[in-house]
Amino acid sequence: MTARGWQGKSAAEWVTLALSVLMVGALVGVALVEESRRQEGDGAGLDVTFDTEQTVARGDTFNVPYTVHNTGPNAISSAEIWIDVFDGNLLKESAEVTVQFLPLEGKQDGVFVTTFDPATHTLMGRLESLQYP
Protein backbone atom coordinates (compact mmCIF):
# COMPACT_ATOMS: atom_id res chain seq x y z
CA MET A 1 0.00 0.00 0.00
CA THR A 2 1.48 3.26 -1.03
CA ALA A 3 0.79 6.66 0.41
CA ARG A 4 0.36 8.51 -2.86
CA GLY A 5 -1.08 11.98 -2.53
CA TRP A 6 -2.27 14.73 -4.78
CA GLN A 7 -0.91 14.47 -8.34
CA GLY A 8 1.26 11.48 -7.50
CA LYS A 9 3.27 13.10 -4.72
CA SER A 10 3.76 10.79 -1.75
CA ALA A 11 2.96 11.73 1.84
CA ALA A 12 6.69 11.67 2.60
CA GLU A 13 7.36 14.19 -0.16
CA TRP A 14 4.60 16.45 1.13
CA VAL A 15 6.05 16.33 4.64
CA THR A 16 9.52 17.17 3.32
CA LEU A 17 8.13 20.06 1.30
CA ALA A 18 6.16 21.38 4.28
CA LEU A 19 9.22 21.23 6.55
CA SER A 20 11.26 23.01 3.88
CA VAL A 21 8.66 25.77 3.57
CA LEU A 22 8.69 26.15 7.36
CA MET A 23 12.49 26.35 7.52
CA VAL A 24 12.89 28.86 4.70
CA GLY A 25 9.87 30.79 6.01
CA ALA A 26 11.45 30.96 9.46
CA LEU A 27 14.65 32.41 7.98
CA VAL A 28 12.67 34.99 5.99
CA GLY A 29 10.70 35.81 9.14
CA VAL A 30 13.89 36.38 11.14
CA ALA A 31 15.16 38.65 8.36
CA LEU A 32 11.97 40.73 8.38
CA VAL A 33 11.98 41.06 12.18
CA GLU A 34 15.67 42.04 12.18
CA GLU A 35 15.07 44.58 9.42
CA SER A 36 12.18 46.05 11.38
CA ARG A 37 14.34 46.35 14.50
CA ARG A 38 17.15 47.85 12.44
CA GLN A 39 14.90 50.58 11.08
CA GLU A 40 13.70 51.44 14.57
CA GLY A 41 17.26 51.87 15.89
CA ASP A 42 19.00 55.24 16.18
CA GLY A 43 21.88 56.39 14.02
CA ALA A 44 24.88 55.55 16.13
CA GLY A 45 24.06 53.23 18.98
CA LEU A 46 27.09 52.01 20.86
CA ASP A 47 26.94 51.06 24.53
CA VAL A 48 29.93 50.57 26.80
CA THR A 49 29.27 48.71 30.04
CA PHE A 50 31.78 47.92 32.80
CA ASP A 51 31.57 44.82 34.96
CA THR A 52 33.27 46.33 38.01
CA GLU A 53 32.30 43.36 40.18
CA GLN A 54 34.69 41.20 38.16
CA THR A 55 37.61 43.60 38.57
CA VAL A 56 40.95 41.91 39.20
CA ALA A 57 43.59 43.82 41.16
CA ARG A 58 47.16 43.26 39.94
CA GLY A 59 49.67 45.17 42.03
CA ASP A 60 48.94 48.87 41.57
CA THR A 61 46.53 48.36 38.68
CA PHE A 62 42.94 47.16 38.30
CA ASN A 63 41.74 45.09 35.35
CA VAL A 64 38.11 46.02 34.67
CA PRO A 65 36.17 43.88 32.14
CA TYR A 66 34.04 45.88 29.74
CA THR A 67 31.68 45.17 26.85
CA VAL A 68 31.05 47.32 23.79
CA HIS A 69 27.64 46.58 22.26
CA ASN A 70 26.54 47.80 18.84
CA THR A 71 22.88 48.77 19.30
CA GLY A 72 22.69 50.82 16.12
CA PRO A 73 21.14 49.95 12.77
CA ASN A 74 24.44 49.31 10.95
CA ALA A 75 27.52 47.16 11.27
CA ILE A 76 30.57 49.18 12.37
CA SER A 77 33.95 48.77 10.74
CA SER A 78 35.79 50.89 13.30
CA ALA A 79 34.93 52.88 16.42
CA GLU A 80 37.01 55.06 18.71
CA ILE A 81 35.78 55.16 22.28
CA TRP A 82 37.15 57.15 25.20
CA ILE A 83 36.97 55.63 28.66
CA ASP A 84 36.98 58.26 31.41
CA VAL A 85 37.65 57.62 35.09
CA PHE A 86 36.03 60.12 37.47
CA ASP A 87 36.54 60.77 41.16
CA GLY A 88 33.26 62.46 41.86
CA ASN A 89 33.08 65.13 39.14
CA LEU A 90 36.85 65.28 38.73
CA LEU A 91 38.28 63.59 35.64
CA LYS A 92 41.27 61.49 36.78
CA GLU A 93 42.16 59.45 33.70
CA SER A 94 41.18 59.01 30.06
CA ALA A 95 42.14 56.31 27.62
CA GLU A 96 41.15 55.55 24.03
CA VAL A 97 39.86 52.15 23.00
CA THR A 98 39.52 51.19 19.34
CA VAL A 99 37.04 48.56 18.21
CA GLN A 100 37.90 47.25 14.75
CA PHE A 101 34.69 45.54 13.77
CA LEU A 102 31.26 45.14 15.30
CA PRO A 103 28.42 43.45 13.38
CA LEU A 104 24.78 44.31 13.90
CA GLU A 105 24.03 43.75 17.59
CA GLY A 106 27.61 42.55 17.93
CA LYS A 107 29.53 42.64 21.19
CA GLN A 108 33.22 43.09 21.88
CA ASP A 109 34.62 42.17 25.28
CA GLY A 110 37.83 43.66 26.66
CA VAL A 111 39.69 44.60 29.79
CA PHE A 112 40.41 48.22 30.79
CA VAL A 113 43.53 48.63 32.91
CA THR A 114 43.55 51.56 35.31
CA THR A 115 45.45 52.63 38.40
CA PHE A 116 42.24 53.87 40.03
CA ASP A 117 40.09 51.51 42.05
CA PRO A 118 36.69 51.19 40.29
CA ALA A 119 35.09 50.58 43.70
CA THR A 120 35.77 54.20 44.61
CA HIS A 121 35.78 55.76 41.13
CA THR A 122 33.26 56.01 38.29
CA LEU A 123 34.05 54.64 34.83
CA MET A 124 32.25 56.02 31.76
CA GLY A 125 32.58 55.29 28.06
CA ARG A 126 31.89 57.89 25.38
CA LEU A 127 31.89 57.52 21.64
CA GLU A 128 34.49 59.56 19.76
CA SER A 129 33.91 58.46 16.16
CA LEU A 130 32.43 55.68 14.04
CA GLN A 131 33.23 54.28 10.62
CA TYR A 132 30.81 52.11 8.65
CA PRO A 133 31.79 49.36 6.18
Place this chain on the structure above:
Amino acid sequence: MRVGPRGSPARPRPGREWSDEVDDAVRGLASGFLIGVPVVFTVDSWWLGDQISPVDALTLLAFSYVLTLAAVYWAGFRHGLRRGWEYFGDALEAIALAILALVAVFWSLGQFGDGQPPSIALGRIAVAVAPVSLGIAIANHLLARDTSHIDLDLGDTSNVRAGWRNDGWRGTAFELAASAAGALFLCVTIVPVDDLSSIATEVPARNFPFVILLSLLVTYSVVFAAGFAGEANRHAATGPLQSPFAETITAYIIALLVSLAVLWFFGRVDAQTAVFAIYTKAVLLAFPASIAAAAGRLAV
Protein backbone atom coordinates in the same frame (compact mmCIF):
# COMPACT_ATOMS: atom_id res chain seq x y z
CA MET B 1 12.44 14.62 -18.63
CA ARG B 2 13.87 11.79 -16.61
CA VAL B 3 16.46 12.79 -14.06
CA GLY B 4 18.63 9.97 -12.88
CA PRO B 5 20.67 7.08 -14.20
CA ARG B 6 19.41 5.05 -17.11
CA GLY B 7 17.41 2.01 -16.17
CA SER B 8 17.09 3.03 -12.54
CA PRO B 9 13.72 2.64 -10.82
CA ALA B 10 11.56 5.74 -10.43
CA ARG B 11 11.23 7.18 -6.93
CA PRO B 12 9.54 7.14 -4.57
CA ARG B 13 9.35 3.36 -4.77
CA PRO B 14 6.06 1.90 -3.52
CA GLY B 15 6.35 1.06 0.16
CA ARG B 16 9.70 2.84 0.49
CA GLU B 17 8.58 6.46 0.26
CA TRP B 18 10.06 7.50 3.59
CA SER B 19 13.41 5.72 3.22
CA ASP B 20 13.80 7.07 -0.33
CA GLU B 21 13.00 10.56 0.97
CA VAL B 22 15.66 10.28 3.68
CA ASP B 23 18.10 8.78 1.16
CA ASP B 24 17.65 11.71 -1.23
CA ALA B 25 18.03 14.23 1.59
CA VAL B 26 21.20 12.62 2.97
CA ARG B 27 22.69 12.37 -0.51
CA GLY B 28 21.88 16.01 -1.14
CA LEU B 29 23.40 17.07 2.17
CA ALA B 30 26.55 15.06 1.49
CA SER B 31 26.96 16.69 -1.91
CA GLY B 32 26.24 20.11 -0.42
CA PHE B 33 28.94 19.64 2.20
CA LEU B 34 31.44 18.59 -0.46
CA ILE B 35 30.87 21.73 -2.53
CA GLY B 36 30.08 24.27 0.17
CA VAL B 37 32.33 23.51 3.10
CA PRO B 38 35.41 25.36 1.74
CA VAL B 39 33.32 28.56 1.62
CA VAL B 40 32.15 28.00 5.19
CA PHE B 41 35.82 27.71 6.22
CA THR B 42 36.69 31.08 4.70
CA VAL B 43 36.60 33.68 7.46
CA ASP B 44 35.97 36.46 4.93
CA SER B 45 32.58 34.90 4.27
CA TRP B 46 31.88 35.09 8.02
CA TRP B 47 32.82 38.76 8.14
CA LEU B 48 30.79 39.50 5.04
CA GLY B 49 27.81 37.80 6.67
CA ASP B 50 28.32 39.90 9.81
CA GLN B 51 28.19 43.13 7.81
CA ILE B 52 25.24 42.65 5.48
CA SER B 53 21.79 43.96 6.37
CA PRO B 54 18.73 41.67 6.68
CA VAL B 55 17.46 43.00 3.34
CA ASP B 56 20.77 42.08 1.70
CA ALA B 57 20.47 38.63 3.26
CA LEU B 58 17.00 38.18 1.77
CA THR B 59 18.28 39.29 -1.64
CA LEU B 60 21.09 36.75 -1.44
CA LEU B 61 18.59 34.07 -0.42
CA ALA B 62 16.36 34.87 -3.41
CA PHE B 63 19.37 34.87 -5.75
CA SER B 64 20.47 31.51 -4.31
CA TYR B 65 16.98 30.12 -4.96
CA VAL B 66 17.12 31.11 -8.64
CA LEU B 67 20.57 29.54 -9.06
CA THR B 68 19.47 26.41 -7.23
CA LEU B 69 16.33 26.16 -9.37
CA ALA B 70 18.46 26.15 -12.51
CA ALA B 71 20.77 23.50 -11.06
CA VAL B 72 17.83 21.37 -9.90
CA TYR B 73 16.38 21.52 -13.41
CA TRP B 74 19.59 20.35 -15.08
CA ALA B 75 20.86 17.87 -12.49
CA GLY B 76 18.81 17.64 -9.29
CA PHE B 77 19.22 15.64 -6.12
CA ARG B 78 16.10 13.52 -6.38
CA HIS B 79 15.70 10.31 -8.24
CA GLY B 80 13.02 9.75 -10.82
CA LEU B 81 10.71 11.81 -12.95
CA ARG B 82 10.31 15.48 -12.02
CA ARG B 83 8.07 17.83 -13.89
CA GLY B 84 6.54 21.29 -13.81
CA TRP B 85 6.22 22.89 -10.41
CA GLU B 86 8.09 20.02 -8.72
CA TYR B 87 11.34 21.73 -9.75
CA PHE B 88 10.30 24.75 -7.67
CA GLY B 89 9.60 22.48 -4.70
CA ASP B 90 12.90 20.65 -5.11
CA ALA B 91 14.81 23.95 -5.24
CA LEU B 92 13.07 25.07 -2.05
CA GLU B 93 13.98 21.77 -0.38
CA ALA B 94 17.61 22.19 -1.50
CA ILE B 95 17.68 25.66 0.09
CA ALA B 96 16.13 24.27 3.29
CA LEU B 97 18.68 21.44 3.42
CA ALA B 98 21.48 23.97 2.89
CA ILE B 99 20.15 26.07 5.77
CA LEU B 100 19.99 22.95 7.95
CA ALA B 101 23.58 22.01 7.04
CA LEU B 102 24.85 25.52 7.77
CA VAL B 103 23.03 25.68 11.09
CA ALA B 104 24.67 22.36 12.05
CA VAL B 105 28.15 23.55 11.03
CA PHE B 106 27.92 27.00 12.60
CA TRP B 107 26.34 25.58 15.75
CA SER B 108 29.14 23.03 16.11
CA LEU B 109 31.62 25.90 15.67
CA GLY B 110 29.91 27.81 18.49
CA GLN B 111 28.77 30.61 16.21
CA PHE B 112 25.02 30.28 16.79
CA GLY B 113 23.17 30.65 20.06
CA ASP B 114 25.26 31.46 23.12
CA GLY B 115 24.25 35.13 23.05
CA GLN B 116 25.01 35.63 19.36
CA PRO B 117 22.51 38.03 17.75
CA PRO B 118 20.14 36.55 15.11
CA SER B 119 21.38 39.02 12.49
CA ILE B 120 24.83 37.37 12.54
CA ALA B 121 23.35 33.91 12.01
CA LEU B 122 21.14 35.27 9.25
CA GLY B 123 24.00 36.99 7.43
CA ARG B 124 26.38 34.06 7.64
CA ILE B 125 23.74 31.63 6.37
CA ALA B 126 22.79 33.98 3.53
CA VAL B 127 26.41 34.30 2.35
CA ALA B 128 27.15 30.57 2.46
CA VAL B 129 23.79 29.17 1.38
CA ALA B 130 24.38 29.43 -2.40
CA PRO B 131 27.41 27.10 -2.68
CA VAL B 132 25.86 24.55 -0.31
CA SER B 133 22.45 24.56 -2.02
CA LEU B 134 24.11 24.33 -5.44
CA GLY B 135 26.09 21.34 -4.17
CA ILE B 136 22.85 19.74 -3.05
CA ALA B 137 21.14 20.57 -6.34
CA ILE B 138 23.78 18.79 -8.41
CA ALA B 139 24.00 15.67 -6.22
CA ASN B 140 22.81 13.50 -9.12
CA HIS B 141 25.62 14.80 -11.29
CA LEU B 142 28.45 15.17 -8.76
CA LEU B 143 28.72 11.57 -7.66
CA ALA B 144 27.04 8.56 -9.20
CA ARG B 145 24.30 6.61 -7.51
CA ASP B 146 24.65 2.95 -6.71
CA THR B 147 22.45 1.94 -9.61
CA SER B 148 24.41 3.99 -12.11
CA HIS B 149 27.06 1.28 -12.31
CA ILE B 150 24.89 -0.88 -14.54
CA ASP B 151 27.09 -0.29 -17.59
CA LEU B 152 30.53 -0.98 -16.17
CA ASP B 153 33.46 -0.71 -18.52
CA LEU B 154 35.38 -3.73 -17.29
CA GLY B 155 38.56 -2.56 -18.96
CA ASP B 156 38.49 0.80 -17.19
CA THR B 157 41.42 1.19 -14.78
CA SER B 158 39.24 2.37 -11.93
CA ASN B 159 36.99 -0.68 -12.27
CA VAL B 160 40.01 -3.00 -12.33
CA ARG B 161 41.26 -1.34 -9.15
CA ALA B 162 37.80 -1.54 -7.63
CA GLY B 163 38.31 -5.30 -7.49
CA TRP B 164 41.15 -4.73 -5.01
CA ARG B 165 38.62 -3.49 -2.45
CA ASN B 166 37.88 -7.03 -1.35
CA ASP B 167 41.54 -8.03 -1.43
CA GLY B 168 42.33 -7.88 2.31
CA TRP B 169 45.18 -5.55 3.25
CA ARG B 170 45.65 -4.47 -0.36
CA GLY B 171 42.10 -3.18 -0.44
CA THR B 172 42.52 -1.48 2.93
CA ALA B 173 45.72 0.24 1.83
CA PHE B 174 43.99 1.30 -1.38
CA GLU B 175 41.14 2.89 0.58
CA LEU B 176 43.47 4.66 3.01
CA ALA B 177 45.58 6.06 0.18
CA ALA B 178 42.43 7.36 -1.52
CA SER B 179 41.34 8.98 1.75
CA ALA B 180 44.72 10.66 2.18
CA ALA B 181 44.68 11.92 -1.40
CA GLY B 182 41.19 13.40 -0.98
CA ALA B 183 42.11 15.08 2.29
CA LEU B 184 45.34 16.45 0.82
CA PHE B 185 43.48 17.83 -2.18
CA LEU B 186 41.25 19.98 0.05
CA CYS B 187 43.85 20.88 2.71
CA VAL B 188 46.18 22.51 0.18
CA THR B 189 43.34 24.81 -0.92
CA ILE B 190 42.45 25.96 2.62
CA VAL B 191 45.72 26.12 4.57
CA PRO B 192 47.74 28.62 2.45
CA VAL B 193 45.23 31.47 3.04
CA ASP B 194 45.48 30.90 6.84
CA ASP B 195 41.84 31.61 7.64
CA LEU B 196 42.04 28.78 10.14
CA SER B 197 43.90 30.99 12.63
CA SER B 198 41.06 33.52 12.64
CA ILE B 199 38.38 30.84 12.81
CA ALA B 200 40.20 28.98 15.60
CA THR B 201 40.16 32.09 17.78
CA GLU B 202 36.39 32.41 17.36
CA VAL B 203 35.48 28.81 18.23
CA PRO B 204 34.95 28.12 21.96
CA ALA B 205 37.09 25.29 23.32
CA ARG B 206 34.04 23.31 24.42
CA ASN B 207 32.83 23.09 20.81
CA PHE B 208 35.72 21.11 19.36
CA PRO B 209 34.24 17.72 20.38
CA PHE B 210 31.08 18.70 18.46
CA VAL B 211 33.22 19.47 15.40
CA ILE B 212 34.80 16.02 15.67
CA LEU B 213 31.38 14.35 16.00
CA LEU B 214 29.96 16.27 13.03
CA SER B 215 33.03 15.32 10.96
CA LEU B 216 32.49 11.63 11.73
CA LEU B 217 28.74 11.84 11.06
CA VAL B 218 29.12 13.58 7.70
CA THR B 219 31.95 11.27 6.65
CA TYR B 220 29.88 8.19 7.47
CA SER B 221 26.88 9.65 5.63
CA VAL B 222 28.88 10.37 2.49
CA VAL B 223 30.35 6.88 2.18
CA PHE B 224 27.81 4.57 3.78
CA ALA B 225 24.41 6.22 4.00
CA ALA B 226 24.00 8.56 1.06
CA GLY B 227 23.46 5.98 -1.66
CA PHE B 228 26.46 6.99 -3.73
CA ALA B 229 28.14 4.54 -6.07
CA GLY B 230 29.50 1.35 -4.54
CA GLU B 231 27.74 1.73 -1.19
CA ALA B 232 26.51 -1.86 -1.19
CA ASN B 233 30.02 -3.13 -1.97
CA ARG B 234 31.45 -1.04 0.86
CA HIS B 235 29.00 -2.51 3.35
CA ALA B 236 30.02 -5.97 2.14
CA ALA B 237 33.80 -5.36 2.11
CA THR B 238 35.72 -7.81 4.30
CA GLY B 239 39.21 -6.34 4.52
CA PRO B 240 40.84 -5.17 7.75
CA LEU B 241 39.40 -1.85 9.03
CA GLN B 242 36.64 -2.03 6.40
CA SER B 243 33.60 -2.19 8.61
CA PRO B 244 31.65 1.10 8.32
CA PHE B 245 32.53 2.19 11.88
CA ALA B 246 36.23 1.24 11.67
CA GLU B 247 36.61 2.73 8.21
CA THR B 248 35.01 6.01 9.29
CA ILE B 249 37.25 6.32 12.35
CA THR B 250 40.36 5.33 10.39
CA ALA B 251 39.58 7.76 7.59
CA TYR B 252 39.10 10.54 10.13
CA ILE B 253 42.47 9.79 11.70
CA ILE B 254 44.01 9.86 8.20
CA ALA B 255 42.35 13.25 7.60
CA LEU B 256 43.75 14.51 10.93
CA LEU B 257 47.26 13.34 10.07
CA VAL B 258 47.10 14.88 6.60
CA SER B 259 45.79 18.12 8.15
CA LEU B 260 48.69 18.21 10.60
CA ALA B 261 51.20 17.49 7.82
CA VAL B 262 49.85 20.26 5.58
CA LEU B 263 49.69 22.72 8.50
CA TRP B 264 53.31 21.94 9.28
CA PHE B 265 54.38 22.13 5.61
CA PHE B 266 52.90 25.62 5.20
CA GLY B 267 54.38 26.79 8.51
CA ARG B 268 51.03 27.18 10.28
CA VAL B 269 52.27 24.99 13.15
CA ASP B 270 55.78 24.18 14.30
CA ALA B 271 57.66 22.92 17.35
CA GLN B 272 57.07 26.23 19.16
CA THR B 273 53.29 26.24 18.61
CA ALA B 274 51.21 25.53 21.74
CA VAL B 275 49.69 22.06 21.82
CA PHE B 276 46.15 23.44 22.14
CA ALA B 277 46.65 25.68 19.10
CA ILE B 278 47.79 22.67 17.09
CA TYR B 279 44.76 20.70 18.32
CA THR B 280 42.29 23.45 17.36
CA LYS B 281 43.71 23.98 13.89
CA ALA B 282 43.95 20.25 13.18
CA VAL B 283 40.39 19.52 14.35
CA LEU B 284 38.96 22.43 12.35
CA LEU B 285 40.86 21.52 9.20
CA ALA B 286 40.02 17.83 9.61
CA PHE B 287 36.32 18.63 9.18
CA PRO B 288 36.50 19.58 5.49
CA ALA B 289 39.46 17.23 5.03
CA SER B 290 37.48 14.23 6.29
CA ILE B 291 34.63 15.04 3.88
CA ALA B 292 37.14 15.24 1.03
CA ALA B 293 38.70 12.01 2.25
CA ALA B 294 35.28 10.37 1.99
CA ALA B 295 34.94 11.75 -1.52
CA GLY B 296 38.36 10.34 -2.32
CA ARG B 297 37.18 6.88 -1.29
CA LEU B 298 34.09 7.26 -3.47
CA ALA B 299 36.26 8.24 -6.42
CA VAL B 300 37.97 4.86 -6.37
